[in-house]
Amino acid sequence: MEVTGVERQKKIGKPKVNHKKVRAKIWADRYMYLMILPVVIYFVLFHYWPMLWLRIAFYDYKILKGFEGSKFVGLKHFKSFIQSPDFLNIIWNTLYLNLLSLAFAFPAPIVFALLLNELAAGKFKKTVQTISYLPHFLSMVVVVSMIKNILSPSIGIVNSIMKNMGMEEIYFLGEAKYFRPIMIISGIWQEMGWGSIIYLSALSGIDPELYEAAVMDGAGRFKQVIYITLPGIAQTIIVMLILRIGTLLSVGFEKVYLMQNAYNLSVSEVISTYVYKRGMINNNYSLATAVGMFNGIISLILVSLANSLSRKYTEISLI
Amino acid sequence: MSVLGKKSTGEKIFDVFNIVLMCLLTMAFLYPVLNVLAISLSASSPVLRGEVTFFPRRPTVKAYEIYSQINIYGDPTVILFS
Numbered sequence: 001m002e003v004t005g006v007e008r009q010k011k012i013g014k015p016k017v018n019h020k021k022v023r024a025k026i027w028a029d030r031y032m033y034l035m036i037l038p039v040v041i042y043f044v045l046f047h048y049w050p051m052l053w054l055r056i057a058f059y060d061y062k063i064l065k066g067f068e069g070s071k072f073v074g075l076k077h078f079k080s081f082i083q084s085p086d087f088l089n090i091i092w093n094t095l096y097l098n099l100l101s102l103a104f105a106f107p108a109p110i111v112f113a114l115l116l117n118e119l120a121a122g123k124f125k126k127t128v129q130t131i132s133y134l135p136h137f138l139s140m141v142v143v144v145s146m147i148k149n150i151l152s153p154s155i156g157i158v159n160s161i162m163k164n165m166g167m168e169e170i171y172f173l174g175e176a177k178y179f180r181p182i183m184i185i186s187g188i189w190q191e192m193g194w195g196s197i198i199y200l201s202a203l204s205g206i207d208p209e210l211y212e213a214a215v216m217d218g219a220g221r222f223k224q225v226i227y228i229t230l231p232g233i234a235q236t237i238i239v240m241l242i243l244r245i246g247t248l249l250s251v252g253f254e255k256v257y258l259m260q261n262a263y264n265l266s267v268s269e270v271i272s273t274y275v276y277k278r279g280m281i282n283n284n285y286s287l288a289t290a291v292g293m294f295n296g297i298i299s300l301i302l303v304s305l306a307n308s309l310s311r312k313y314t315e316i317s318l319i
Numbered sequence: 320m321s322v323l324g325k326k327s328t329g330e331k332i333f334d335v336f337n338i339v340l341m342c343l344l345t346m347a348f349l350y351p352v353l354n355v356l357a358i359s360l361s362a363s364s365p366v367l368r369g370e371v372t373f374f375p376r377r378p379t380v381k382a383y384e385i386y387s388q389i390n391i392y393g394d395p396t397v398i399l400f401s
Contacts, residue, residue: 118337128341131348138352146351149358155369157354193348221330
């Protein structure tokens with residue numbers, strides 16, 4: 001992920017290609033290429049190669065007959081998805097969950113990194129930082145079972161606190177209106193510490209002389225944050241934001257699927273769980289592929305839109 | 320980020336607030352994990368009564384014994400590392 005200013009790109013222009021030199025350079029860096037080879041293989045094998053099978057979306061695909069035995073039906077499955085009664089509900093659920101997460105879970109690591117940055121460097125800071133990474137390493141199944149434990153009306157701590165304060169106990173997972181808050185709050189809990197790493201590394205790149213100069217000019221700590229720290233990590237924030245916008249239509253499948261139950265299905269059915277149920281459970285591969293492809297295309301449009309907007313207004317972009 | 324100069328009262332209050340907040344956050348990060356660990360090491364009746372929080376009640380390793388006998392994939396470590 002390289003951040004390049006548009007101006008710099010223009011200045012460099014198109015270099016003249018000297019094949020001999022290029023080959024010599026590749027040979028000189030051969031170990032670097034060797035190191036990146038597994039990643040390239042991974043992407044080709046698991047991300048680009050499977051794209052050939054996106055054709056399934058345009059066929060009435062029968063898995064035993066292959067493409068030869070299946071009928072080409074054009075955009076039928078796209079149409080039937082868009083016209084299905086679930087369509088708006090699923091898109092809305094996915095989008096709403098992501099917008100909430102963009103509003104609350106996206107700024108959380110930034111705020112956390114800023115607060116950590118204000119702590120005096122030392123053991124305390126390091127301990128807090130290390131502990132904050134912990135939830136990231138727990139597998140999703142474990143996290144969801146923890147959520148179920150903690151929110152349980154009989155053994156959960158949340159309900160026992162509420163009982164002590166004289167409130168009625170609530171079965172949080174049994175009511176649709178609590179689904180989104182639980183998803184967002186647990187998402188923040190899981191990823192806040194881990195997400196703050198990238199901002200902390202950006203923070204450490206800020207020239208300390210700037211702070212000294214600001215102190216000389218009589219800036220308090222709050223003003224230092226506003227005028228030095230935040231502009232210093234603005235690039236990182238924007239790049240993360242662009243990447244985040246690219247995933248506005250996809251929700252991590254595992255967590256939603258594990259949290260899903262009959263009570264909250266009206267708000268918890270998202271694109272990825274729909275694809276899974278249609279494709280894997282109902283064996284309707286073509287429709288599932290069409291939905292997945294639709295999702296991918298919209299995501300691509302969103303991320304390029306965010307990228308070009310950012311290039312236009314802030315001169316920061318991914319490519 | 321204390322660079323030069325004395326801290327004002329507001330800054331001191333902020334420092335205290337920040338440290339308290341960080342302590343609370345650390346608790347929030349740790350509690351669910353410790354809670355699960357404590358539950359796994361407790362006998363089942365205190366768990367069902369909701370008495371287990373940070374520390375195991377009536378400690379036992381029975382759950383782990385049962386777990387080690389699970390033989391779905393031939394070897395319980397498969398579950399551990401999958």
